[in-house]
Amino acid sequence: MFFFLQIVLTGLLKNKGEILPLQSDFKKFPIMLGLLIGGFIGMFSETALNIALTSLMKDLHITASTVQWLTTGYLLVVGVLVPVSGLMIRWFTTRQLLLSALSAFIIGTLISAVSHTFTFLLIGRLVQGIATGILIPLIFNTVMAIFPPHKRGAALGVVGLVIMFAPAIGPTAAGFILGKLTWQWIFWVMLPFLVAALIISAIFCKNVNEVTRPKIDVLSIVLSTVGFGGIVFGFSSAGDAGWGNAKVIAALAIGVAALAIFSIRQLRMEKPMLNVRAFQHKMFTIGTLMIMIVFSIIMSSMLLLPMYWQSGKLVAVALTGILLLPGGIVNGIVSAVSGKLYDLYGAKWLVRIGFLICIAAGAMFICVQTTSSFLFVIAANLLLMVGAPLVMSPAQTNGLNALPKEMSPDGSAIMNTAQQVSGAIATALSATLLAAGEHAYTGAGGQSAAAALTNGVQYGFMFTLILAVIGFALSFTVQTVGVLEKPRDQQRKMQLKKETDSPC
Structure with missing residues (x-):
């Protein structure tokens, strides 16, 4: 796969301009815009199909064990490709990687949108996975290259908006689409955004990484x-x-x-190829573990909650999207704000508060019943969507700040690999616990399918609660890396020192 990508990348647009000086005063927003749009759609794809699996089984005449490969195959490709991204970033320019990834994403999305068989749909999903596997690490590497340490928190907060908000809003958007249209429109809706990202990137993207072409x-x-x-x-x-x-x-x-x-x-x-010595830096290791925990919480909840609304509360698919919307909106707001909060206050208290809120949400979720009020379940989801992003961006920023500059590509590759692998593991464990809870209910003589599913959801959210407790315990080992003061504050101190040292 890597050598195939190498051939494709080499033939794409050549380097446009020189490599930009790191952390200089060029316009950063246009450079990041194409990356963020592509990354958002990539993470959106991870959960958007969850709510459409029942429709896909009917339309494509496939079983549950077959349809799940549309998600599993996607995660599998991303999980395989992300570790190689550190090497790819050293072999190819930022423009080559970004334009190749967006082009691949457009092709994969188009294949998926016109598919009427499972085979072609799966091929489209695998091509999308290749694109996401390139895009997500590239986003983090670009942020670390163009933003100075005292601004990385806010920048990675915006990245957190992509990483956390996109999978949270995926089922909501898909629910709206399925309320009126077929599942193919989930992919058709993605296409305009991807084309816009490709055009923006072709115009504005600059090269921020140094191409050293190490031995493969x-x-x-x-x-x-x-x-x-x-x-x-x-x-x-x-x-x-x-x-x-x-x-x-x-x-x-x-x-x-x-x-x-x-x-x-x-x-x-x-x-x-991947410098695992990054784990010698304690705060990087702790940050990676926290990212694995919090992303597992998000992915497990995005599997369990839509199923609870549809099969436990017997809510229509379109209404399910509406009920999930408040959580998605809150997730986006907190994701954007949490990075700025890190710049001001550091990581220690933010991750503690975030995991504590996740514990409260998990405790509420394991109490849900078929008779639980809509308001109770929405409130639990809102708490979860406040707590999780409050951890994500500070943990990422603090962990990456702990690494020397030359290890940044390896650090972002390791973090994103760990994130994708933990998401796949969490999804599998949640599905296993869901089935165990259903079997426990029916084994005890229960007859209601809705109550059986709800009991399974309770089992699944026990896993979420345990993860939040582990994360909270881990948060007491966090120490903020770097200086939180802004350059303006530092200049003021230097000026005061000069005045104090002056003989006059």
């Missing part, structure tokens, strides 16, 4: 692909096949073994 270690690429791919495949298959299935056990065992060999190899290489 084919064995590292193979080990990375097998390792991350095996783990994502194993966890994603476990929901349907069962954890005792030989295929699941083999995939997980091979994935873990390949990752272990990959990590050892990277430590022994003079110029590793």
Whole structure:
């Protein structure tokens, strides 16, 4: 896959202008706009189809175990490609990567939109996954390159709007679409945004990364692909096949073994493909763990909550989208604000408060019943959508700030790989717990399908609550990295020092 991308990228538009000086005063917004639009649609795609799976099963005449591969395959490709992104950023210019990714996304979305068979729809989803696997790490690397440390919190807050708001709003937007149109329109709606992102990027995107073209270690690429791919495949298959299935056990065992060999190899290489020595920086490791936890919370809730509304409360698909909308809006607002709060106050208290709010939301969710009021469930979702983004951006910024500049591509690749893998694992575990809760209800003599589903949702949100508690405990190890003062404050101090030192 990597060598295919190399051939495609090399043939695209050549470098437009020189590499910009890092953190200079050029206009940053136009550079980031195409990246953010593409990244938003990529993360939106991860959850938008969740609410359409029932319609897809009917229209394409496929089973639940087959339809889930539209999500699993997407996550699988992203999980495999993201670890290679650190190497790709060193081999190709920012423009080449961005224009290639957006072009691939448009092609994949167009294939999905015109598909009338499962095979073609799956191919479209896999091509979309390739694009997302390039875009998400590229966003973080670009932010770290063009923004100075005292502005990265606000910048990564906007990125958090992409990472957190997009999957949160996915089911809502898809619900509105399915209320009036077919599932193909979920993809048709994406296309204008992707075309706009491609045009904006072709006009405004500058090269911010230094192309060093390090030696390609084919064995590292193979080990990375097998390792991350095996783990994502194993966890994603476990929901349907069962954890005792030989295929699941083999995939997980091979994935873990390949990752272990990959990590050892990277430590022994003079110029590793992915510098896992980043984990020697404590705050980076803690930030990565927090991102895994909070993204798992989001992905599990985006699987469970639409199912609860539709099958537990028997709400129509269009109304489900409306009921999920307040949480999505609040998520976007808090995502945008949390980065600025990090610049002012640091990470320590923000992540503690965020996880504490997630604990409260999880406790409310495990109490839901078929008779629970709409207001109660919406309030629980609002709390979750306040707490999760309050953790995400500060944890990302603090973790990446802990790394030296030359490790930034590796750090963003590691964080995004961990995020995608944890999202796939959380989705699989939530689906397993959902099924366990349903079986427990029916095994005890229950007859109501809605009550069985609700009991399964309670089991699933127990997992969310446990994750929030673990995250809260971990938050007490956080220390803010870097100086929170702005340059203006520093200049004022220097001026006062000069006046004090002056002999007059």
